[in-house]
Amino acid sequence: xxxxxxxxxxxxxxxxxxxxFYKEIMKDFxxxxxxxxxxxxxxxxxxxxxxxxxxYSPREVCQMMIEGDEETIEEYMKGKIxxxxxxxxxxxxxxxxxxxxDIVMAMREIAVREGLAEEALAGYTRIAKLVLTRGNQLAPDxxxxxxxxxxxxxxxxxxxxxxxMREELFKGFPGMNVVDRAWAAxxxxxxxxxxxxxxxGALEKVGTVFPFLxxxxxxxxxxKRDEMEVKINExxxxxxxxKK
Amino acid sequence: xxxxxxxxxxxxxxAKGMNYHVHxxxxxxxxxEEEGEIKIGRIIGPYKEEEVMYGIKKKIPLDMHYxxxxxxxxxxxxxxxxxxxxxxxxxxxxYYNDMQQTSCTAWNYHASGLGNLVQLASVxxxxxxxxxxxxxxxxxxxxxxxxxxxxxxxxxxxxxELRDAVKKVLASLGRELVIPEEIVHDSEIAYALRxxxxxxxxxxxxxxxxxxxxxEHYGCHFFKQVSDDIIGGKRPxxxxxxxxxxxxxxxxxxxxxxxxxxxxxxxxxxxxFTRSAQNIKLKAIKExxxxxxxLVNCTGCGTTFDKxxxxxxxxxxxxxxxxxxxxxxxxxxxxxxxxxEAGLDFHVTPVEPLLDKMGIAYN
Amino acid sequence: MKTVLVIGGGVTGLKxxxxxxxxxxxxxxxxxxxxxxxxxxxxKYYKLAPxxxxxxxxxxxxxxxxxxxxxxxxxxxSHVAAVSGNAPEFKAKIKNSKGESEENFxxxxxxxxxxxxxxxxxxxxxxxxxxxxxxxxEVEEMLNPGGPTNGELKRPSDGETPKxxxxxxxxxxxxxxxxxxxxxRVGCVVSTKQAIEIKEKYPDSEVYVYYMDMRMFGRGWEELxxxxxxxxxxIFTRGRGAEVTLKNQQLSLRAEETIMDRPIQHSVDMIIxxxxxxxxxxxxxxxxxxxxxxxxxxxxxPKDDFxxxxxxxxxxxxxxGADKGPMDIENCIVEGAAVAAKVASSLKN
Numbered sequence: 001x002x003x004x005x006x007x008x009x010x011x012x013x014x015x016x017x018x019x020x021f022y023k024e025i026m027k028d029f030x031x032x033x034x035x036x037x038x039x040x041x042x043x044x045x046x047x048x049x050x051x052x053x054x055x056y057s058p059r060e061v062c063q064m065m066i067e068g069d070e071e072t073i074e075e076y077m078k079g080k081i082x083x084x085x086x087x088x089x090x091x092x093x094x095x096x097x098x099x100x101x102d103i104v105m106a107m108r109e110i111a112v113r114e115g116l117a118e119e120a121l122a123g124y125t126r127i128a129k130l131v132l133t134r135g136n137q138l139a140p141d142x143x144x145x146x147x148x149x150x151x152x153x154x155x156x157x158x159x160x161x162x163x164x165m166r167e168e169l170f171k172g173f174p175g176m177n178v179v180d181r182a183w184a185a186x187x188x189x190x191x192x193x194x195x196x197x198x199x200x201g202a203l204e205k206v207g208t209v210f211p212f213l214x215x216x217x218x219x220x221x222x223x224k225r226d227e228m229e230v231k232i233n234e235x236x237x238x239x240x241x242x243k244k
Numbered sequence: 245x246x247x248x249x250x251x252x253x254x255x256x257x258x259a260k261g262m263n264y265h266v267h268x269x270x271x272x273x274x275x276x277e278e279e280g281e282i283k284i285g286r287i288i289g290p291y292k293e294e295e296v297m298y299g300i301k302k303k304i305p306l307d308m309h310y311x312x313x314x315x316x317x318x319x320x321x322x323x324x325x326x327x328x329x330x331x332x333x334x335x336x337x338x339y340y341n342d343m344q345q346t347s348c349t350a351w352n353y354h355a356s357g358l359g360n361l362v363q364l365a366s367v368x369x370x371x372x373x374x375x376x377x378x379x380x381x382x383x384x385x386x387x388x389x390x391x392x393x394x395x396x397x398x399x400x401x402x403x404x405e406l407r408d409a410v411k412k413v414l415a416s417l418g419r420e421l422v423i424p425e426e427i428v429h430d431s432e433i434a435y436a437l438r439x440x441x442x443x444x445x446x447x448x449x450x451x452x453x454x455x456x457x458x459x460e461h462y463g464c465h466f467f468k469q470v471s472d473d474i475i476g477g478k479r480p481x482x483x484x485x486x487x488x489x490x491x492x493x494x495x496x497x498x499x500x501x502x503x504x505x506x507x508x509x510x511x512x513x514x515x516x517f518t519r520s521a522q523n524i525k526l527k528a529i530k531e532x533x534x535x536x537x538x539l540v541n542c543t544g545c546g547t548t549f550d551k552x553x554x555x556x557x558x559x560x561x562x563x564x565x566x567x568x569x570x571x572x573x574x575x576x577x578x579x580x581x582x583x584x585e586a587g588l589d590f591h592v593t594p595v596e597p598l599l600d601k602m603g604i605a606y607n
Numbered sequence: 608m609k610t611v612l613v614i615g616g617g618v619t620g621l622k623x624x625x626x627x628x629x630x631x632x633x634x635x636x637x638x639x640x641x642x643x644x645x646x647x648x649x650x651k652y653y654k655l656a657p658x659x660x661x662x663x664x665x666x667x668x669x670x671x672x673x674x675x676x677x678x679x680x681x682x683x684x685s686h687v688a689a690v691s692g693n694a695p696e697f698k699a700k701i702k703n704s705k706g707e708s709e710e711n712f713x714x715x716x717x718x719x720x721x722x723x724x725x726x727x728x729x730x731x732x733x734x735x736x737x738x739x740x741x742x743x744x745e746v747e748e749m750l751n752p753g754g755p756t757n758g759e760l761k762r763p764s765d766g767e768t769p770k771x772x773x774x775x776x777x778x779x780x781x782x783x784x785x786x787x788x789x790x791x792r793v794g795c796v797v798s799t800k801q802a803i804e805i806k807e808k809y810p811d812s813e814v815y816v817y818y819m820d821m822r823m824f825g826r827g828w829e830e831l832x833x834x835x836x837x838x839x840x841x842i843f844t845r846g847r848g849a850e851v852t853l854k855n856q857q858l859s860l861r862a863e864e865t866i867m868d869r870p871i872q873h874s875v876d877m878i879i880x881x882x883x884x885x886x887x888x889x890x891x892x893x894x895x896x897x898x899x900x901x902x903x904x905x906x907x908x909p910k911d912d913f914x915x916x917x918x919x920x921x922x923x924x925x926x927x928g929a930d931k932g933p934m935d936i937e938n939c940i941v942e943g944a945a946v947a948a949k950v951a952s953s954l955k956n
Contacts, residue, residue: 234418
């Protein structure tokens with residue numbers, strides 16, 4: 001759907017209803033594509049793994065957004081949205097092609113921004129740090145046996161000899177045998193990643209939850225910053241030249 | 245119950261004269277290119293056309309593969325990227341393992357809501373641009389990345405505001421917005437190469453593979469997040485298609501659709517959910533099929549299925565289904581050492597019984 | 608007197624043919640199957656809603672009226688391969704196993720009808736994989752004493768009579784996912800009718816209907832719905848059948864009980880899919896051969912839905928019945944008569 005195509009359902013909703021969270025959510029352009037009216041048929045709920053185990057209903061997510069029901073929205077905003085497994089089963093099967101999963105995603109972003117996600121994000125420091133300082137989300141190091149006792153005894157055995165095993169496996173594949181990140185992304189690459197987070201406003205958002213991470217990122221490249229800026233300027237010049 | 249992959253092809257037949265609801269992103273991209281809004285990173289070298297929804301043809305590049313690696317696989321199931329490299333080496337396909345690639349950050353995004361769309365789309369576009377400037381076709385190992393890149397392509401094509409914001413970020417890096425002509429998952433490539441893999445396979449290994457019965461599970465972000473751009477139509481067929489081509493007896497279990505329980509955040513902070521979902525999946529697999537292995541194509545599902553079988557003992561169940569990626573199966577068929585080259589020893593659920601059944605030595 | 612070509616020997620085409628013949632026109636009726644009666648005959652429809660009268664009572668006289676009229680030439684097992692010319696001078700090539708003939712016609716009526724939606728596309732229902740998931744058309748055949756089970760409702764898997772039966776409404780209808788956002792217009796009443804038939808024959812059985820809305824707008828339909836609840840204790844659950852899986856080797860359905868706001872699982876012996884209507888092969892072929900407009904769903908598009916409902920996008924070519932969109936038998940017969948009148952008046956000018 002092009003941006004010119006207006007969605008009459010959401011258009012109408014936008015103009016008529018109130019509530020702070022509701023208005024914030026409606027600003028996300030994905031909502032237009034995620035709501036096409038709701039038949040209340042329950043297909044989403046029947047297919048939703050989260051609805052099977054939690055007090056969470058993708059149908060309620062669509063309905064509260066159609067109605068602009070601020071009270072329910074707030075309830076979701078303050079906790080229930082974190083139950084969604086982001087599996088998109090609702091979107092895949094909804095006969096109206098609504099996507100509660102996308103609405104929840106928009107809501108999670110806002111929950112973080114508005115400082116409602118502290119509890120939900122406890123335990124995410126390491127991942128956020130890894131993304132911002134290594135360009136990766138995961139590292140073999142993170143899978144320490146004490147963090148995953150339910151993964152069984154073989155996991156403990158594995159973590160004790162993963163270094164040798166990886167060396168064997170990745171013989172002849174430079175950059176693959178590292179344990180503090182998924183692969184040895186270059187410093188310049190990490191710098192680019194940090195720049196993206198900075199320029200897009202995402203770093204500032206990280207700062208609302210993990211303020212110390214912003215300092216870490218800023219310190220991280222300090223000694224190399226000049227060198228990196230030179231590289232970027234070379235790249236910019238090259239791109240300009242290619243355009244001419 | 246055993247089934248033929250062809251029976252589940254679910255492309256909606258628009259040859260009937262139906263025009264309703266045909267969404268052709270390729271046409272929209274071409275239009276944007278003509279308007280000078282975006283660049284398209286065209287397929288380089290030979291390709292094979294495979295049908296996706298609405299009868300649209302997707303071009304699967306057969307050579308010059310930029311390997312967009314998966315951080316989850318590299319960290320946790322390193323046998324998978326190794327197998328991806330292995331089958332390419334065996335088939336003489338040129339590939340590029342880039343150390344300037346970043347994670348797609350979609351796992352983090354879906355789990356935590358940290359980051360935003362501009363950031364997510366810029367990270368995607370930066371990786372796309374890496375493949376473009378190196379002169380390779382963009383191919384993806386990870387299902388989370390695959391779903392994310394399909395989504396980012398869709399959002400970038402349909403929303404000018406986002407496009408402009410991303411272009412601005414890219415410009416600050418000396419890069420430009422180049423959307424690949426096709427967003428291709430590695431399992432789609434392996435499927436498109438099934439004849440070649442079979443031809444090049446070790447006959448002894450194929451003999452072993454023919455003894456196996458398997459079920460398949462696809463990542464939700466492979467076919468549910470954006471559901472109209474995968475080979476076969478609405479229901480994916482690539483993993484089972486490749487496996488059955490190599491001789492595996494594919495079996496269906498009735499809970500094939502259900503999410504594995506990974507849940508992005510649940511696997512880290514809420515594993516009761518993961519274990520409960522796994523309990524339902526594994527129970528159905530055992531009761532209805534009791535296969536030799538579970539075939540997967542998704543980083544998250546592979547991890548979840550592999551790591552969550554042991555703990556089911558807590559509810560009195562004893563599961564031991566080796567979790568094998570499509571590419572590990574392909575690598576085994578092509579003669580890979582199960583541990584040193586396919587990395588199956590990184591799996592927590594023991595693979596030894598499977599290797600014994602296949603007649604593959606591992607010590 | 609001009610000859611009229613009627614394509615399709617279902618209720619609409621039959622009614623149109625006999626009405627035109629009654630008015631004195633010569634009619635050539637082309638039917639692709641080797642029998643007349645269309646979907647009604649193909650799936651051996653047993654009883655019709657809302658009166659539960661035998662389908663034969665309706666369809667037999669319509670067929671007889673055609674067979675007994677010497678003004679009508681019937682080509683079975685044939686199809687129209689090509690058409691040239693313009694109104695009122697058409698030339699059509701009619702092909703069958705015996706050969707090919709070319710005839711001249713003053714007007715053409717397209718009455719190619721619909722086909723039942725193929726539920727294989729809805730992978731979540733397991734149709735084609737779970738033997739005991741059947742379509743409403745298959746149930747019609749079963750309930751017909753002249754059908755494959757001699758009128759008994761039997762589970763295809765083991766030939767037993769099912770005790771718990773669930774009916775899923777809106778299969779392939781009101782569903783953007785399969786490209787059919789429209790309502791099939793008959794599923795609700797047919798399901799209610801079948802539920803009553805089953806309960807009447809097997810009073811011990813339990814019949815559950817999973818629905819979104821019960822659209823009982825036809826003559827006597829709402830009353831039938833009331834009867835189903837009051838006299839037959841059929842249970843209507845508001846929630847669309849979402850998925851069929853197995854539980855302890857028994858069919859198990861998932862839905863949301865949307866009034867109670869909770870997901871439910873329900874083990875049953877048989878599931879009947881109320882498969883909707885889709886444009887049939889014959890309709891698509893006719894549209895291609897004649898070059899007339901289809902709508903987005905593949906059905907034929909009238910020149911104007913209100914003002915000229917039986918005219919196609921081309922002069923001299925007329926359309927009627929379920930090739931225009933979902934329609935019940937009662938209205939198809941009305942359409943057959945209406946198109947006959949329209950053809951007659953156009954040929955007079």
